[in-house]
Amino acid sequence: MKGIGASAGIAIGNVLVKGNKIEVKKYKIEDCDNEIKRFRKALDTSISQIKDLIVFTEDTLGKEEGKVFEAHIHMLKDEELITLIESKVKESKFNIEWAVKDATDFYVDMFNSLDNSYMRERSIDLIDVSNRIINNLLNLDTIDYSKLNEAVILAANDLTPSETAQLPKNKVLGFITEAGGPTSHVAIIAKNLGIPAIVGAGKVLDSFNEKSLIVMDGGTGEFxxxxxxxxxxxxxxxxxxxxxEEELNKHVLGMESISKDGKTFEIVCNIGAPEELNQVIENDGEGIGLFRSEFIYMGRGEAPSEEEQLNCYKKVVQGMNGKPVIIRTLDVGGDKEIPYLNIEKEQNPFLGFRASRYCLKEKELFKVQLRAILRSSAFGNVRVMFPMISSVQEVRAIKKLLEECKSELKANKIAYDENIKIGIMIEIPSAAIISDILAKEVDFFSIGTNDLIQYTIAVDRLNESISELYTPYHPAILRLISTVIKNGHKEGITVGICGEAASDIKLLPVFMGMDLDEFSVSPALVLKLRRHMKKFSTTEAKEISNKILKLEDSEIINKLLEDTMNCYEKIE
Structure with a gap:
C-alpha cells in the first residue's frame, strides 16, 4: 500500500488506531448566557494550554516550530469566529459544543472547496483549535501516548499539529494518516521530530486491527x-x-563540499517558510538556493504587505548569518492557486498566465515584493531570482521594474544592497536554448529540473498513463543542462540546479563533471550529497559525464549510473 512520504525513516511495529472525530451531540438549551460563559471559559483554558504547548515545542523542537501554534492563539481570539459561534447559540438555542463544530465545519468546507492544497492543509489547524475547545467544554482527556505499554505505529484519519508535536519518539515509532499533505504543519513537525510519517494514504483504517503488524517507509510512502x-x-x-548512512553523514558536518581532489561546490537548501530555517542550520546547509516566496501569499485573504514580506525575508536572511539567500519571486499559477489573485481558470495552466508572466502584468503587486526583497538585502547576502523566463524581453522588463524600485527606495533614503545579484530560473526549453543570450543579462542561473523535464519531454508526471516517460535521464535533458552550464560559464556567471534531479545521487558525478557550481536540495539531503561528492575526483566525474552525454537511451543511462554508483558505494 502507498501514501505520501512525509518524513523519511523506516518503522516496524504493531498498529494503534486512533479513534475518529469527537462525538458532538446537538440539543436544545434554555440559558444562552450560560452556554456563552462556558464557551468563554473554554477559550481561556484553550489559550492557556496552547501557551504551554508553545513553551514545550520551543524547548523540544526550537523557537520557529513553536510559532506554528501562535496561529492557533490568533484563531482562538478571532472575533469573526467567536461572533459566529455565539450568534448560532443565540439564534438556534442549541448547545455551544454543536455551535463550535457547526462554525468550524462551515470554514473547513470553504477551505476544502478551494482548488488549493495549501488552504486545504491549513484547515487542519482550525480543526485542531475546534477539537481543543470542544474537549475543554466536555472535560475530555486526550490520549497520553507516553503511558503506552509498548511502542506503536499510530494510524489515524488525521493528526493535528498539537497532537503531533507531543508524540514521544520512544513510544510512537511512526504514523500513517488517511488525510494530509507533504507541506502540512503535521509533516513539518514529524520531520523535525525525526518520526517516520506517511500522509494521504486514503481509506486504510478499516484494513487494520489490534494485532496488525506494520512496516513503513516514511521516505517513499510505502507500507x-x-x-x-x-x-x-x-x-x-x-x-x-x-x-x-545517517551516522556516516554526520562525519561531514562542518566540512566543505568538495570533490576527492579538492574542487569546491556549493550545497544550499530549498525552503518555503522561515519555520524551515532550523532544518537548514542543523543539516549544515551553505545557504538558501530557493526560497519559495509564494507560500507567504497563501492561506490568507489578501496579498501580504511590503512590511509583512520584509519581516519574513529578514528572518531568513539574518538567520543565515551572511550565507547567501536566493529569494524566488512570486511563482503563482500552474498548480499553485491563490484565490484572491483572481487568475481565471485556464485549459493549460502550466503553459498559461503564471509566475513572471503574471507579475509583469500586475506590476504594482510585483513592485511591492521587489521592494521588500531589496530592503531585506540590507540585512545580509540576498539574491533575487525570477521564475518561468522564456525570453530576453521578459528579463529586461523585470530589470527595468527592479531599477524603478531601487530609485523609489533611494528617494526615500531606505537602505538596500545596490549591487544585489539577480538570476533567473532555466525551466523552459526556449530559455535553455538561448541561455548564451540570457547569461549576458544576469548574475546567475538556476536550472529548475522539474519543469524543464516536463516541458522538454512534453509529459505530465502526474498522469499515471505516461508517468514512466518522465525521467531526468533522458538524453535531451542532460544535453540541455550541459549546454546551460557551458553558456553560463562563458559569460562568467554561476549555474545551480534545483528540483528532484539536484538530489539524485546517481546524477551527482554527472553534474560535477559538467562543472555545475551549486546544488539546491531539501535540508535533509545536504550531508548525504556532500559525503558522496567526496568519492569522485573531477577527472572521474568528467569521464562519467562525457560518457553519459554520448548515450542515446534513458534506460541505458540509468543502468550505467546505477552500476557506477555501486562501484563507488563502498568508498568512504
Whole structure:
C-alpha cells in the first residue's frame, strides 16, 4: 500500500488506531448566557494550554516550530469566529459544543472547496483549535501516548499539529494518516521530530486491527500490513542501511563540499517558510538556493504587505548569518492557486498566465515584493531570482521594474544592497536554448529540473498513463543542462540546479563533471550529497559525464549510473 512520504525513516511495529472525530451531540438549551460563559471559559483554558504547548515545542523542537501554534492563539481570539459561534447559540438555542463544530465545519468546507492544497492543509489547524475547545467544554482527556505499554505505529484519519508535536519518539515509532499533505504543519513537525510519517494514504483504517503488524517507509510512502518474513527482513536491512548512512553523514558536518581532489561546490537548501530555517542550520546547509516566496501569499485573504514580506525575508536572511539567500519571486499559477489573485481558470495552466508572466502584468503587486526583497538585502547576502523566463524581453522588463524600485527606495533614503545579484530560473526549453543570450543579462542561473523535464519531454508526471516517460535521464535533458552550464560559464556567471534531479545521487558525478557550481536540495539531503561528492575526483566525474552525454537511451543511462554508483558505494 502507498501514501505520501512525509518524513523519511523506516518503522516496524504493531498498529494503534486512533479513534475518529469527537462525538458532538446537538440539543436544545434554555440559558444562552450560560452556554456563552462556558464557551468563554473554554477559550481561556484553550489559550492557556496552547501557551504551554508553545513553551514545550520551543524547548523540544526550537523557537520557529513553536510559532506554528501562535496561529492557533490568533484563531482562538478571532472575533469573526467567536461572533459566529455565539450568534448560532443565540439564534438556534442549541448547545455551544454543536455551535463550535457547526462554525468550524462551515470554514473547513470553504477551505476544502478551494482548488488549493495549501488552504486545504491549513484547515487542519482550525480543526485542531475546534477539537481543543470542544474537549475543554466536555472535560475530555486526550490520549497520553507516553503511558503506552509498548511502542506503536499510530494510524489515524488525521493528526493535528498539537497532537503531533507531543508524540514521544520512544513510544510512537511512526504514523500513517488517511488525510494530509507533504507541506502540512503535521509533516513539518514529524520531520523535525525525526518520526517516520506517511500522509494521504486514503481509506486504510478499516484494513487494520489490534494485532496488525506494520512496516513503513516514511521516505517513499510505502507500507505493508502483516507482511511476510521476506518483506520484514527487507525493511530491517533498509533500516540498518539508513541508520548507518545517517551516522556516516554526520562525519561531514562542518566540512566543505568538495570533490576527492579538492574542487569546491556549493550545497544550499530549498525552503518555503522561515519555520524551515532550523532544518537548514542543523543539516549544515551553505545557504538558501530557493526560497519559495509564494507560500507567504497563501492561506490568507489578501496579498501580504511590503512590511509583512520584509519581516519574513529578514528572518531568513539574518538567520543565515551572511550565507547567501536566493529569494524566488512570486511563482503563482500552474498548480499553485491563490484565490484572491483572481487568475481565471485556464485549459493549460502550466503553459498559461503564471509566475513572471503574471507579475509583469500586475506590476504594482510585483513592485511591492521587489521592494521588500531589496530592503531585506540590507540585512545580509540576498539574491533575487525570477521564475518561468522564456525570453530576453521578459528579463529586461523585470530589470527595468527592479531599477524603478531601487530609485523609489533611494528617494526615500531606505537602505538596500545596490549591487544585489539577480538570476533567473532555466525551466523552459526556449530559455535553455538561448541561455548564451540570457547569461549576458544576469548574475546567475538556476536550472529548475522539474519543469524543464516536463516541458522538454512534453509529459505530465502526474498522469499515471505516461508517468514512466518522465525521467531526468533522458538524453535531451542532460544535453540541455550541459549546454546551460557551458553558456553560463562563458559569460562568467554561476549555474545551480534545483528540483528532484539536484538530489539524485546517481546524477551527482554527472553534474560535477559538467562543472555545475551549486546544488539546491531539501535540508535533509545536504550531508548525504556532500559525503558522496567526496568519492569522485573531477577527472572521474568528467569521464562519467562525457560518457553519459554520448548515450542515446534513458534506460541505458540509468543502468550505467546505477552500476557506477555501486562501484563507488563502498568508498568512504
Amino acid at each position: 505493508f500490513i502483516n507482511p511476510d518474513n521476506l518483506i520484514i527482513n527487507q525493511f530491517n536491512e533498509k533500516k540498518n542501511y539508513l541508520e548507518k
